Amino acid sequence: MATPVSVVDDTEDYSFLPLIHDIIKCMDKDNQDVHQELNKLRQRIQDTREQILAMPGIDLSSEVQQNKLRTLREQVRTKNQLLQKYKGLCMFDIPKPS
Template sequence: MSKSLSVDEINSEFLPLIYDIIRSYERDSHELSGLGPKSVSMREPQQSTTDSNAKIQTLRDKFTQFRQEVQLINGIAVTKEEQLKSLDTLRQQLVMKRDLLIKYKNSCPFDPNHKI
């Protein structure tokens, strides 16, 4: 049995993580450009690069999860032609039901005092 999801159930919050990645790269570039070559230790850029790489990997994982969840959305495999055919069928049913309601409203009212 495959699990199906609705669009509202999919986690698509990418912007905060993208913002963090951009900010960390901006910080790295400011730190490296603002400091002299002797005052930059070798450990700090590696640490910030490691943090940036971890954030990028997290973003990649989120994208992978998002792609998998999109495939589980109800009706994702239905083609445009099938959707249009279904829509046409539903419109025909609506017209038939509307006609039946009009006929029912215009029919003779039920008279409880009338004896058969």
């Protein structure tokens, strides 16, 4: 099983295109910063791999995930039915404040 990785804020940008664009710009200018930009891209790819491996359920097969989803949906349906059933019952008389 994958080791847990800290959860990244959902607003973080996972786009590789800006890094690739920077690499191309450096190559066009014959700039020596190409290696630095490539390292940034490698690090971004590695971080993304770690995030994917840390996702819950990634180690389960599709069939197991589907079964788990069906079970959870059935539990939600049952709980909603129970809520509706007991919502209509007034088991306790609530005294009015005087």
